[in-house]
Every structure is written in C-alpha cells, then in structure tokens.
Amino acid sequence: MYGRHRNHPDLHGNDDPISFGAHLLISDNSYHVVSCLDTTSPATIDGFTITGGVGLTNAPAGACDTSVGGGLVVSNAALTIRNCTFAQNQAGLGGGLYIGMSAEVAVESCTFVGNFSQTVGGAGLALCGSDGEITGSRFEGNQA
Numbered sequence: 603m604y605g606r607h608r609n610h611p612d613l614h615g616n617d618d619p620i621s622f623g624a625h626l627l628i629s630d631n632s633y634h635v636v637s638c639l640d641t642t643s644p645a646t647i648d649g650f651t652i653t654g655g656v657g658l659t660n661a662p663a664g665a666c667d668t669s670v671g672g673g674l675v676v677s678n679a680a681l682t683i684r685n686c687t688f689a690q691n692q693a694g695l696g697g698g699l700y701i702g703m704s705a706e707v708a709v710e711s712c713t714f715v716g717n718f719s720q721t722v723g724g725a726g727l728a729l730c731g732s733d734g735e736i737t738g739s740r741f742e743g744n745q746a
Contacts, residue, residue, distance in 0.1 A: 644680040657693025671700030680706040692718040696728030703731040719746040
C-alpha cells in the first residue's frame with residue numbers, strides 16, 4: 603500500500619493546506635480511515651500514518667458507529683498497532699483511535715497529534731468497554 607502522494611493527498615485532492623489554506627474540505631472524507639471489526643484472527647498495523655478521518659456526531663439513523671474513531675475504529679477484534687502516527691483526525695469520540703467493545707488492543711510506539719473529539723474527551727484515543735495496553739506512545743496537541 604502506498605502512502606500519501608504530495609500532489610494528491612486524498613481522492614478529491616482537497617485536503618492540502620498549502621493549496622487550499624483555510625478552505626479545506628474534509629467533510630467528504632471517510633468516517634474511519636481504517637476499521638478493524640469482528641475479526642477472528644489477531645492483526646497488526648505497523649508503520650502507517652493515519653490522517654484525515656472524519657467521524658460524524660450526527661450520524662444517519664442505523665449508522666451510529668460513524669461518530670467514533672475518525673482515524674481507526676476497533677471493535678470485537680485483536681489488534682496490535684505499532685510505529686503509527688494518528689494525525690488530524692476527528693470524531694464525536696476517539697478522534698484518532700476508538701477502541702470499542704470486546705477488543706484487545708496493544709498500542710506501541712505511536713504518536714497521536716492534532717486529533718479532535720467533538721464530545722467530552724478521547725481526542726487522541728478513547729477506550730470504551732475494552733482494555734488497551736499503551737506503551738511508548740506520545741500524545742501532543744489533541745483537543746476535546
């Protein structure tokens with residue numbers, strides 16, 4: 603999988619702050635950049651930058667999971683996240699990473715920077731109904 607190309611940062615090409623300045627159009631971005639849901643085997647994400655996810659706080663009926671985990675949402679799964687950067691994601695809860703029910707998640711040597719939560723907390727990371735192990739990770743400039 604290839605990362606972000608300098609001239610085409612997203613599918614519509616409208617998330618580049620250099621070209622678009624204050625007129626970024628992020629409302630057309632995905633609810634979650636990455637999802638790990640209902641898996642039967644453990645998985646690992648290693649060395650990625652996860653950015654630009656936009657979870658909706660006013661999700662359509664029947665789509666309640668769209669309001670969490672702008673960067674990554676994990677539920678009913680086992681996942682190791684290593685050497686990743688979660689940057690400039692937003693959601694109602696867990697702007698960078700949302701760890702939901704029945705999840706076993708280990709976060710190792712990751713950076714959470716500039717993520718935003720539209721509710722009471724969990725801008726970088728939110729744990730809801732599961733245990734998570736976070737080691738060697740850095741949280742900077744996240745806002746709730």
